Every structure is written in structure tokens, then in C-alpha cells.
Amino acid sequence: MASKKLKHIKKYIPLYIMMIPGLLYLLINNYLPMAGLVIAFKDVDYRKGIFGSDWIGFKNFEYLFSTEDAWVITRNTMGYNIAFIIINTCLSVFVAILLSEMVAKGAKRFYQSAILLPFLLSMVIIGYLGNAMMNTELGFLNKSILPLMGMDPVSWYMEPKLWVFILPIVYAWKEVGYLSIIYYSAVLGIDTEYYEAASLEGATKLQQIYYITVPLIKPVIYTMVLLSIGKIFRSDFGLFYHVPLNSGTLYSTTNVIDTYVYRGLMQLGDIGMSSAAGAYQAIVGFIFVLISNLVVKKTSPDNALF
Amino acid sequence: MKTKEYYGIQILSHVILFLSAAVAIIPILILFSSSFTEQATIIQNGYNIWPKKFGLEAYEYLWKQRDQIFRAYGVTALVTVIGTAANIVVTSLLAYPLSRRDLPGRNFFSFLVFFTMLFNGGLVPTYLMYTEYFHIKNTIFALLVPTLLMSPWYVFLMRTNLSSMVPDAIIESASIDGATEFTIFRKIVIPMGRPIIATVMLFSGINYWNDWYNGMIYLTKAELFSIQNLLNRMLADIQFLSTNAAMAGNMGEMVASIPGTTVRMAIAAVGILPIIVVYPFVQNNFVKGIAVGAVKG
Numbered sequence: 001m002a003s004k005k006l007k008h009i010k011k012y013i014p015l016y017i018m019m020i021p022g023l024l025y026l027l028i029n030n031y032l033p034m035a036g037l038v039i040a041f042k043d044v045d046y047r048k049g050i051f052g053s054d055w056i057g058f059k060n061f062e063y064l065f066s067t068e069d070a071w072v073i074t075r076n077t078m079g080y081n082i083a084f085i086i087i088n089t090c091l092s093v094f095v096a097i098l099l100s101e102m103v104a105k106g107a108k109r110f111y112q113s114a115i116l117l118p119f120l121l122s123m124v125i126i127g128y129l130g131n132a133m134m135n136t137e138l139g140f141l142n143k144s145i146l147p148l149m150g151m152d153p154v155s156w157y158m159e160p161k162l163w164v165f166i167l168p169i170v171y172a173w174k175e176v177g178y179l180s181i182i183y184y185s186a187v188l189g190i191d192t193e194y195y196e197a198a199s200l201e202g203a204t205k206l207q208q209i210y211y212i213t214v215p216l217i218k219p220v221i222y223t224m225v226l227l228s229i230g231k232i233f234r235s236d237f238g239l240f241y242h243v244p245l246n247s248g249t250l251y252s253t254t255n256v257i258d259t260y261v262y263r264g265l266m267q268l269g270d271i272g273m274s275s276a277a278g279a280y281q282a283i284v285g286f287i288f289v290l291i292s293n294l295v296v297k298k299t300s301p302d303n304a305l306f
Numbered sequence: 307m308k309t310k311e312y313y314g315i316q317i318l319s320h321v322i323l324f325l326s327a328a329v330a331i332i333p334i335l336i337l338f339s340s341s342f343t344e345q346a347t348i349i350q351n352g353y354n355i356w357p358k359k360f361g362l363e364a365y366e367y368l369w370k371q372r373d374q375i376f377r378a379y380g381v382t383a384l385v386t387v388i389g390t391a392a393n394i395v396v397t398s399l400l401a402y403p404l405s406r407r408d409l410p411g412r413n414f415f416s417f418l419v420f421f422t423m424l425f426n427g428g429l430v431p432t433y434l435m436y437t438e439y440f441h442i443k444n445t446i447f448a449l450l451v452p453t454l455l456m457s458p459w460y461v462f463l464m465r466t467n468l469s470s471m472v473p474d475a476i477i478e479s480a481s482i483d484g485a486t487e488f489t490i491f492r493k494i495v496i497p498m499g500r501p502i503i504a505t506v507m508l509f510s511g512i513n514y515w516n517d518w519y520n521g522m523i524y525l526t527k528a529e530l531f532s533i534q535n536l537l538n539r540m541l542a543d544i545q546f547l548s549t550n551a552a553m554a555g556n557m558g559e560m561v562a563s564i565p566g567t568t569v570r571m572a573i574a575a576v577g578i579l580p581i582i583v584v585y586p587f588v589q590n591n592f593v594k595g596i597a598v599g600a601v602k603g
Contacts, residue, residue: 009410014487015403019415022400025456028440029432030422036431050434095326098319107320113589114327117334120581120592122516124538128574129333131541132340132353138567140336143352173330178596185597205311237519246542261429266523271430278428286425 040279044271060276069260073277077256080240081232083168084175085225091172092179093221097209099180100187112184116177123238130170130243157245160253167254170243171236179224186220187213219300226299230292233285237262257281334578341365341572348567364572374528374536375576382515382532385449389514394507396456401464402495407474416465419458433523448524449532454513460506463598467502468495505595508588515581533577540573 040060042053064070095115102108118126133140134156142153156162194212203211237258244254257277264274332355340353344361351358368375403409404416426432432452442448472495480490496503521535531539585592 012403012409012487015406015409018399018487018491019403021396022456022461023415023418025396026418026422026458028435029452029455030426032435033427033431034425036427036435039431039434044434046438050438095323098323101315102319102323103316104320107323111323111327112593113585115323115330116589116593117582117585118330120512120516120585121334121578122518122534124518124534124541125574125578127541128537128570129337132336132571133333135353138348138352140333140353140355144354173333176326177330181593181596204309205315242538242541258429262523265430265433271434275430278430282425282428289424 037275037279037282039271040275044275060272061280064273064276064280069255070277072252073255073257073260076240076253077235077258078232080167080171080256081228081235084171085228085232087168087172088175088179089221089225092176093183093214093217095176095180096183096187096217097213099184100213101205101209112177112181115180118174119178121174123236123242126170126174126238127242127245130166131245134166157247158249160250163244163250163253167239167243171239174239182224183217183220186217190216223296223300226292226296230289231285232288233257233281334582337571337578338575341568341575343568345568353571361568364568367569368572368576375533375573377529378531378533378536381446381449381530382534385446385532386511386514389450389454390507390511392450393455393457393460393510393514394503397460397464397506397510398496398499398503399491400456401461402468402491402499404461404465405468405472406477407469419461423458429523436524443524444527444530446530449517449520449530452520452524454510454517454520457510457513460510464499464502464506467598468499471502472498505591505598508591509595512581537574537577540570 036050039050039053041055041057042050043056043059044050045053048054099108099112102111121129131139134142136142136153136155136157139156141156146153154162156166190213194216195208198208198212235256235258240254240256240259241262244250247254257280261274261278261281264270264277268274335355336353339355339357340348341364342360342362343354343357344359345363347357347359347361400419404412404419406412409415436448436452437443440447442451476494476498477490480494481487485493516534517532518534518538521530521532522538525531525535528536528539
């Protein structure tokens with residue numbers, strides 16, 4: 001019996017061999033760093049090596065949470081994510097419905113490509129584009145748009161309050177094209193019979209959108225939102241670093257956990273603080289993923305991650 | 307039966323989508339147009355949608371700096387080609403066995419891949435491990451290996467697609483005919499899974515082309531900078547080009563005469579150009595890829 005099972009598994013040895021490079025990569029790129037989270041509980045000393053350094057318990061976390069930064073980065077990370085979820089979902093569902101209603105094929109294709117284009121640009125490039133718009137002396141806004149409306153130039157990179165609006169606008173600019181494709185394909189998946197039946201009954205187009213399209217893509221919207229809520233403790237580092245040009249004046253409204261960890265490690269060399277903030281993000285973030293997935297599983301089991 | 311409402315909705319969609327498309331494109335247009343504008347005009351009128359006075363100073367300046375820019379282009383191209391090739395090999399070699407329903411331990415291995423999507427160590431341990439134990443700092447591996455070499459999302463995307471694209475019966479009959487697993491993979495799985503392989507290659511290629519994060523973290527020496535890292539460095543420090551010019555011994559070149567404001571836009575334009583050129587050709591695949599979930603949100 002045992003030898004039969006062994007023989008059975010033997011047949012699959014080539015398949016296991018195929019998986020070795022990928023699994024090895026996961027070990028190095030993902031699992032070792034997970035184990036490395038213990039450094040948040042250590043006083044890192046390079047001479048003793050990372051795993052050989054002394055344990056100091058929750059000291060790093062105590063320092064972190066005694067600063068005001070801990071509150072600011074938590075508020076910013078979650079606050080922006082909530083704003084992004086609401087704004088981007090509304091805009092992209094709206095765009096998807098407009099695209100699906102549009103009859104002219106060529107125009108539809110053109111609009112879709114144009115709106116998707118920003119999604120292909122890197123955040124460094126978007127930092128340049130932002131600068132072309134918002135540069136104080138030369139920017140398109142200060143030189144062309146604001147004078148047209150009879151307004152004074154604004155020092156965009158000096159006013160933290162403005163960034164509460166700028167960052168969601170930039171992020172929507174980049175992401176709506178991508179999200180609208182997902183919702184658009186959900187609309188395309190709706191059985192046309194519903195619409196035929198509705199127009200036979202005399203339903204207007206707007207009624208059809210309201211009573212057929214929106215309810216039928218609701219599960220997709222719901223799932224996408226829940227998945228985003230699962231990622232509420234993570235943020236797009238480039239958006240918060242490159243677009244504000246890493247300006248110190250703006251930290252109060254642009255600093256998020258990811259940028260805090262980066263600056264702590266690379267610019268201040270404060271491994272204790274940044275590893276504590278990183279571990280805080282990893283653990284709380286994981287809890288959010290679990291909770292959001294639990295909800296997805298209850299409401300639409302097919303879309304649950306696990 | 308074309309009612310008033312029908313025309314109303316058509317016109318409304320055209321107006322709104324046209325405006326959205328304009329908003330999407332205008333900043334990119336300003337970037338290109340400013341790079342083709344005379345420096346003096348920019349200083350007077352600012353960056354604009356259309357060059358008021360055409361000038362090539364910025365590109366002439368870039369041409370003088372071509373060693374550095376071509377080098378960065380070369381690094382980006384090299385990393386994109388090698389990285390994408392490595393990615394597709396590693397990803398498909400892992401995804402195919404996981405797509406086989408009969409593989410013993412399939413769920414366990416799938417979970418190993420899956421768990422990395424839920425939880426990760428973050429920057430600090432990753433950075434310390436790659437630099438202290440694997441010594442990738444200031445090597446080409448810094449641009450190739452971390453994060454980009456294999457994405458669990460693509461593994462799952464490919465696993466799901468392969469199990470529906472390649473019927474079990476074909477694999478079984480090939481195996482009865484005496485084909486080894488590697489032959490089955492090469493002769494059957496790869497040809498039949500071509501669409502999903504192409505999609506993953508496209509996305510992996512874009513990820514490598516656009517990446518600045520690895521270079522920003524693991525590179526301090528400019529020789530290995532990709533085009534994105536060069537852009538990043540210049541955005542962070544506009545002085546970079548001028549000091550380099552001074553070091554290169556362009557004595558006649560006064561620092562003040564460097565067309566800084568237009569050069570900035572020109573080099574960013576040079577960075578975007580390949581994407582804009584390739585975009586129309588890959589657009590269909592790209593849209594399909596997003597629809598099947600190839601991009602992590």
C-alpha cells in the first residue's frame with residue numbers, strides 16, 4: 001500500500017521540480033522578510049547580525065506610539081484610502097455606464113484608450129506632470145488657468161491643506177481608467193434579454209440603467225470595494241512621495257505609513273522606529289484583509305480570496 | 307425607435323467622456339509641448355498646451371548628455387527583457403503544476419503562494435535581507451529580483467487560465483503515449499496557454515519598464531540607473547544635470563544657460579515616449595488583461 005502511494009507520488013516528481021524556482025523565490029522574497037519582522041522587537045546591531053541582535057520587547061513600539069507621527073500616518077493612510085475608494089468607485093462606475101451606453105464604436109474606443117493612458121505611467125512621471133501643472137512660477141495652473149478665472153497664483157507645494165484635495169484628484173486621474181474597464185466588462189456581462197424585455201415594457205433608458213445595470217453590477221462593485229477595504233492600511237508609496245516632491249512642508253497631509261517607513265530607514269537611519277511602523281502596518285493590515293475577506297465570503301463566496 | 311432620450315444620452319456621454327479624455331491627456335500634452343518650447347518663452351508664459359515659440363534647446367542639451375541617457379535607456383531595456391523572460395519562466399513553471407488537479411499537495415503549495423498576497427514583511431526586513439545577506443546593493447540584480455521577478459497574482463491568474471485552457475484529457479493521453487512531464491509542458495501547455503502567457507508577459511514588461519522603486523532603494527551609484535531612476539534623481543535634485551555638465555568639463559557651458567525648465571520636461575517626454583508608441587499596439591491585450599484580473603488593484 002505504502003509503496004503504491006510512493007509510486008504514485010514518484011510520477012509527479014518532474015512537476016515538483018518545475019515548482020522549485022518559484023517556491024525558492026517566494027522563500028527569499030516573501031517568507032524570509034516575514035520572519036524578519038522580529039527585528040521590530042530587537043535593538044538592531046549590524047555587528048551582531050540581524051537575528052543575533054538583542055531583544056528589547058515592545059520598546060520600539062512604545063517610542064513610535066509616543067510620537068504624534070503615529071497618529072498622523074495612521075489617519076492619513078486610512079483617510080486617503082477611504083476617500084480613494086468612494087471617489088474612484090463612483091467615477092469609474094459612472095464612466096463605465098457612459099461607455100456602455102455609447103453607440104459610436106470608434107469614439108468609444110478612443111475615449112477608453114485616453115482615459116486608461118495615465119494608468120500606464122509611472123508615479124515618477126506623474127510627479128513631473130504634476131510639476132508641469134502646479135509649479136509655482138511656470139505651472140499651467142498658475143500661469144494659464146488661474147489668471148483666466150481672475151485668481152491669484154497659489155503656492156501648491158507649500159500648502160498642506162490643498163493636498164487633501166490634490167492627492168485624491170491625482171489618484172483618480174491615474175486609476176479611474178483601469179477601474180472603469182472592470183466595471184465596463186461587468187456591464188457587458190449582463191444578459192441583453194433583460195434590456196429587451198424592459199424596453200418592450202416601455203422602460204426608458206434611464207430606468208433601465210437604474211433598475212437593471214446598477215443592480216446587476218452591484219456584486220462586482222461590492223467585491224471591489226471590500227477588496228480595497230482589505231488594503232486600507234497600505235498605500236501607493238509613489239503617490240505620496242513623488243507627487244508632493246517629497247516636500248517636508250507637506251508631511252502633515254502627505255505622510256503615510258509607507259513613506260514614514262521609507263524615510264525612517266533610508267533617510268534617518270532609524271531602524272527601530274521604521275521597523276516598528278512596518279510591523280504595525282503588516283499586522284493591522286493583515287487583520288483588515290481577513291475581516292474584509294470574511295465579509296466577501298458571506299456575501300459573494302465566488303469572489304472571496306479564500 | 308430613436309427617442310429624444312436616446313439622443314440625450316448619446317450627447318451627454320460624448321460630452322462627459324470627451325472632457326474626461328481631455329483631462330487625462332492634457333498634462334501629457336503640456337509635458338511634450340513644453341519640451342519643444344523655447345526656454346525664454348517658457349520662463350515668460352509658463353508650461354503650456356501648445357508651444358508658443360518652437361525650440362529644440364532642450365533636446366540639443368539632452369543630445370549632449372546622450373551618454374548618460376542612452377545608458378539609462380540601455381539599463382531599462384536590458385532589465386525589461388531579461389526580467390520579463392525570467393518572470394514568465396518562473397511563473398509558468400510554478401503555475402502549471404498548480405493547475406493540475408491531480409497533483410498531490412496542490413492545496414498546500416497553492417496556499418504558500420496565496421499567503422504572500424495577504425501578508426508581507428514590508429520594506430525594512432526585505433531591505434536588510436537583500437542587502438545584508440544577498441548583497442544586491444548596486445548590482446543589476448537589484449533591478450531584476452526584488453518583487454518583480456514573480457508575482458503571486460500572475461501565478462494564480464495563469465493557474466486558473468491554464469486549467470481551463472488545457473483539458474486534462476489531452477495531458478492524460480499524452481502521458482499514456484509516453485510523453486514526459488517536461489515534454490507535455492513544452493509541447494502542449496505552452497502552445498495552448500499562449501494567450502495567458504502573452505498577457506502576463508505584457509504586464510510584467512510594463513512593470514519592469516516603469517519600475518523606479520527597486521532602483522531608489524538598492525542603488526546609490528548612477529551607472530546602473532534605469533531611465534525611471536534617472537528621472538527620479540533629477541526630480542529630486544534638479545542640480546544633477548548641471549553638476550554633471552560641469553564635471554564633464556563643458557567649460558563654455560555656463561550653468562545658468564542650461565535650459566533647466568525645458569530639459570526637465572524633455573527628459574520626462576523621452577521616458578514616456580516608448581509607452582505612448584507601444585500603447586496602440588498592445589491596447590487590446592492590455593484591456594483584456596485588466597478585465598480578467600491581471601492587474602492587482
